Amino acid sequence: MSEEVKTKLNSIFKNVFKDHSLEVTEEMTSNDVERWDSLSHFTLIATVENEFKIKFHLNELIAMKNVGDLIHGISSKQLSVSNS
């Protein structure tokens, strides 16, 4: 499931940050992407929530230090939705 999430996230990152050469890695942070600032972060989170049909709580957002944490967060959310 993580690979599927990563593939979809790759596409989201390319669109949100308007960089089609961008390839996400698990270690990637906002410091690694030039256009990833406080405002584009809103777009990123809103797009991720919309595309994966999930909603993050604030403590989940704060806990995500890199893209790997984001992938894990999305996968966990999808698992809990499919189990309910």
Place this chain on the structure above:
Amino acid sequence: MINDLINIRNAVPADVDFLAETIINAEKSNTEKLSYSTIFEISEKKVKEILKTILLSDIPGQELCLSSFLVAEIDGEQAGACAAWIEGESGLSSSIIKSNVIYNFFPAENIKKAQEKSYLLKELSLKRKAGTLQLESAWVKEKFKGKGICNKIMLKHISNYSEKNPELKKAQIIMVKANDMALKAHKKLGFKLVSEIKSNDKRILDIFPSDTMILIETDIEQCKNIFKFTE
């Protein structure tokens, strides 16, 4: 003497109204323009309500955090306040933490309004250096201005943080260039200009109190020497 009357202490939940007022007035930088209102297209009254909720949620690593504030009191009256944190200490930049907080607490339709203005706002974006002490949202009530209260609060932050974090070398402030009074006061603590960014788009003045932002920085040891000198 005023020095004997000033009590600087940690902020507590009962200060939340004053801290929201502090953040709003610090943002305005002696103008009538509140960027939270203009960017998110939301009334100042509503901004204040939201800021109070955010402050009480107490998310560290950014300026909208109650426990990041010190409050100066004179005769039991709140006179001024200032927030501080170590940039990137948790592994996330303060701008991303703050963005998460705002995303969570501001209404979704107002977040969209802010996103529509990103083409203007990115022109005034300055980057904070990880591992430095950040000083933000500093404000003193009008009747207490001119008594060095802001600097006293900042020095207290510098002293507190450097005692717990001996490796801390620099303190930074990001502010509007036009705030001459504040800049003059900060220079007394050794703050010097590090970087400056100016928007070439005049529309920025529709939403922001200034078209120029500056990042100033001081050496922590130098500040502590000033503090010892004035004791």
